[in-house]
Amino acid sequence: MSKPKVAFFDFACCEGCQLQVANMGESLLDVLGAIDVVEFREVMSEKWDQDFDVAIVEGSITTPHAIEKIKKIRERCKVLIAYGSCATIGGVNGMKNNFPLDKIREEVYGKDYKYFETVETRAVPQVVKVDYLVHGCPVYIPEFVNVLKAVLAGLPYQVPDHAVCVECKLNENVCVYEKGVTCLGPVTKAGCNSWCINNGNICYGCRGMVTNPNENGAKDVIEKYNVPMNLVRNKMNMYNQCREIDQSEQKKR
């Protein structure tokens, strides 16, 4: 079997998830032995104008041009992987949707803001069909390698749909609520091995919320620790603001 042709594309993002690939070290060469990278603008000058098997897409969709471009990428590939939180759930770019569009444009770019085309931030699955999701800001490389193996084997990959707390407990961390600070671990999808809490910080919810969050449990925790609701709400929308697009579209139906 010939090696699958893989192309990397980036939209609005920091390109840090692509960099995570370069950070794999020499084991990157093993990955490159299994795939044929045909386009990767950040590190390659080669450009590819034909169809390819796998598109790995980083970043959120934030301009009319990007909407057209992602649709064309979808047409040219067999498998599309949304790579990193900006792509999978909108990520930090979604915070823009907290503000009226023209107001934030003018705030940042002054009176010439009209030169900066922008639309409401959308995650890639909110624009085109996506086959695989690699969550995280940045992505967690062991999970990416698992997804890549699934793609190569033609198998589905199921993102863990239990809370970060499960992994956090296995890592024997003391719950940060016990230390008097709030954490989004109880409502956020696991799969990162509770990366941030292991390093003394809190969970910011970068992998997106579990599909069926334990709302009553969360309420109990919030009441028990007397956490102001606006703090929690503000934190939720750091990565998860684009959810509102889905919710308002569901209401329309």
Added chain:
Amino acid sequence: MSKRNVSINVEYLTRVEGHGNIVVDVKNNKLETCQLQIVEAPRFFEGMLQGRSIFEAQHITCRICGICSCGHTLASIQAAEDAIGFIPSEQTTKLRKFLLHMENLDSHILHIYLLVAPDLLGVKSFVPLINTHNDIVRRALRMKKTCNDVCDILVGRHVHPISSIVGGFTKLPREKDIDAMHKLLHHLRKDMEATVELAAKFKFPEFERDTEYVGLVSDNDEYPMLTGEVGSTDGVRKNKKEYKSITNEFIVPHSSAKFAKLSRASYAVGALARFNLNSKKLHPKAKAVAKAVGLKPKCTNPYLNTVAQLVECVHSLEDGLEILEDLKKTGINYDEEIIVGLNEKGTIPVKAGNGVGAVEVPRGILFHNYEVDDQGIITKANCIIPTNQNVNNIEHDMKKLVPEILKKSDEEITLDLEMLVRAYDPCISCSAHFLDVKFVNR
């Protein structure tokens, strides 16, 4: 010589961070257009920060860029602490300097090996080098991974560091961690020597254009990266609080980007600027490498920014090792480990204020500026990115360069221009958030 017409339009410049185009138009030997266009999608970070806690600023702004995410972290923290009047401990400052060294080393290695070396070895990217120069590719990936592994130990990860926050560190390295980091860096020395040997053989295009070089300066003996005042090779010296009078951003009708200038038409920031300002303060081993490769201040060939990066790599590695040795000797005070979150507990006292961070990140001096109210909520944010400051200088370089190389073919001119832009190691994904962009061809 016959009159030459050249029309170059490089759409989506490759091997740079972010999206940029080069447009050059020469009619009858006369340069009519020469632009570096920035076409990155704007992301509105400064707007998004409004109304958020100052204790979230670092988490959000480090996500402006994956490559200099530690640099953004440190500039953001410095601005935040300046705004609320928090003074970091000596230990914290030492660890932050070490983190900045690792960032610098990591980013420069990525640039030298993966982004610049392919041009000098005559290939389109590092991918063909896997077959032709396998040892070089392996060394590059190994070195990159070492920096990454050190950052993993110190701050949880290199891309979007976890434990470095306003107030200090949420987790401090244990003795075994310091030993592990020291061992990793010690082993990097051999690869660094090989890197110097390789880079010494690189032939860069010959081109000179005198310009003003801007960066941090100080009165002590330390090569200033994290602290100091802002200075230039034209003799300017100002407090970082006056950063707006350093960058003097302005808009010109023929251009797509917001420009910066200080004493003359344009200025440059980055490794070459730092070298030109502070080469006397480099680690002796870095000085020896500069001497060996023939880099002397004031160097005015912008292509040699890559060589200045090489010299800085040696400096960051050696000074980094010395910081670790010092920490091992003095020991770490673990009482300084802090739990802050969103400062729910009021761990860190907050007052209203206006703070500036000025930090030397791989591509040059980076400014963050926040205004906060007495609750620690951000009311105004501004960030000025190194590449933003360099775009004007790059255009001035291109305008001088193109007439000098008109004898070359279109392909050669294009490559020379691409290499020039790449030499600055532009981080367009950062700078675009703060630029005025006109989409000429759309």
